[in-house]
Amino acid sequence: MPRAFYVLLTAVLLQNYLFYNQSAGLNVMAFSLLVLGLVYVRKTDSFRHPTIQLSVLGLLLSGGSASLYGGSTAVLLYFASLFLLVGYSSVPRLSPYVSAFNGMLSSVGLASFEAGSQWFASSNSKPTHRQLIRQFRILLLPFLITIVFYGLYYWANPDFSLFENSYTLDTNYVLLTILGFIWLPALLFPYSAQLFTKADLNLSNTVTRIRSRYSGHLLGLKWEYRQGVAMLGMLNLLLLVFLGFESSMLNKGRHAITASELSQSVHDSVNVLILSILLAISLVLFYFRKNLNFFPKNRLLVQLAYTWIVLNLLLLGITTYTNTLYIQNYGLTYKRIGVYLWLFLTGCGLLSTLYKIHSKKSNAFLFRVNSWLCYFVLILLTAVPWVEVITQYNLTKARTRDVSYLFQLMPYNLPQLQAYTTTHSELKDTFIHQTQAFQNRYRKRPQTWQSWNYADWKINQYIETHPFSK
Structure with a gap:
């Protein structure tokens, strides 16, 4: 336990060095290496399990994005990656969402409480108690002599003060230290909620046949099969008619003349899609949760489920095409990119559901696979310079240019907007004001390696090498 305490103390001091009065930058990536070192110290063979390897990859990718761009989304995903790694360092065979939940519980103080309990328990034993007394007696006399000599030196020169000038600790430093002692023990003494952990470990990825008979007509397997066939048949027919109606309306979306028409069309389609997909997956999860997977005559039900998907x-x-029409006419925005993200994840969910039926996988498998998929897709999206992509598309390909929206995205599209304002003099004052505001914020930030990130450095270098005059 003393060794673990010294490791924890060192980790807290390194955390303070990286983040005290700093913003997100290279310190995030450096802290990732510290976190991995603590996990390795706790258990040297931790990185052999695939789930821990995936969580380490997510931590490094999200940390890299935070170091490059320093954005709030990347930092938020970085914290999620920390929770995930903490949870998996305790129990590697959990689902991602359960592991992240355990990691969050560990990080809010439960791990530090458990570590403190172990420390006090070990301190009550006779060998540890005697060792502490012996170390105290060894250090007591040198400490007192040092204090005496410090008093003599301070008497000789009152300007020599170690406490008033050089090592004054402010409230932020104290709070950061306390925070470190609360959450960093999670990497050395991770906590797991036994109720959720045991329940998740009991869920298999593959459906197994239950060798038992149903009692009663309503609970019979044949009745459930016939009900499923009738329900999926009706829903398939209804959705087929709706798709025909939507297809006939595509020309209207292609020739729409106002943003409100296309916007309403996209929003309605997405809302219908959300409800439809949730219903589709819920029905599949219900009917293919147990023995219907092994029913000898379930071919029609499987075909209807495939058709439904x-x-x-x-x-x-169709919804993707409608959103594309909207973007072609009125430009790219973060919300419209979000629609694409939802559509992509929805498609992946449908395909994984198709695979679940074909391979007789369990519902737990479906949730686990899609959790990992959403996690990594979000991390990869944070590594894309979306401000530059949006600005480039809207200035070159969109039929309608919302320049005011592009100015809201500054400063990371500054080079593109500077080229645009050379031919639009009415925007020069706004451009200069936004540029100066960024420079003022940049100069107020700590000019240290911990707070350095590539995106801000790149824009500042561009401003210094490309002066803009009225």
Whole structure:
């Protein structure tokens, strides 16, 4: 336990060095290496398990994005990656969401409480108690002599003060230290909620046949099969008619003349898609949760489920096309990119549901796979310079230019907007004001390696080498 305490103390001091009065930058990536070192100290063979390897990859990718761009989204995903790694360092075979939940519980103080309990328990034993007394007696006399000599030196020169000038600790430093002692023990003494952990470990990725008979007509397997066939058949027919109606309306979206028409069309399609996909997946999860996977004559039900998923994929394609029309006419925005993200994840969910039926996988498998997929897709998206992409598309390809929106995205599209304002003099004053505001914020930031990030450095270098005059 003393060794673990010294490791924890060192980790807290390093955390303070990296983040005290600093903003997100290279310190995030450096802290990732510290976190991995603590996990390795706790258990040297931790990185052999695939789930821990995936969580380490997510931590490094999200940390890299935070170091490059320093954005709030990347930092938020970085904290999620920390929770995930903490949870998996305790129990590697959990689902991602359960592991992240355990990591969050560990980080809010439960791990530090457990570590403190172990420390006090070990301190009550006779060998540890005697060792502490012996170390105290060894250090007591040198400490007192040092204090005496410090008093003599201070008497000789009152300007020599170690406490008033050089090592004054402010409230932020104290709070950061306390925070470190609360959450960093999670990497050395991770906590797991036994109720959720045991329940998740008991869920298999593959459906197994239950060798038992149902009692009663309503609970019979044949009755459930017939009900599923009737329900999926009706829903397939209804969705097929709806798809035909939507297809006939595509020309209207292609020739729409106002943003409100296309906006309403996209919003309605997305809302319908959300409800439809949730219903589709819920029905599949219900009917293929147990023995219907092994029912000898379930071929028709499986075919109807496949058809239901394929028709939902077609609905997804129509919504994607409508959103594309909207973007072609009125430009790219973060919300419209978010629609694409939702459509992509929805398609992945439908395909994974198709695989679940074909391979007789369990519902737990579906949730686990899609959790990992969402996690890594979000991390990869944070590594894309979306401000530059949005500005480039809207200035070169969009039929309608919302320049005011592009100015809201500054400063990371500054080079593109500077080229644009050379031919639009009415925007020069706004451009200069936004540029100066960024420079003022940049100069107020700590000019240290911990707070350095590539995006801000790149824009500042561009401003210094490309002066803009009225």
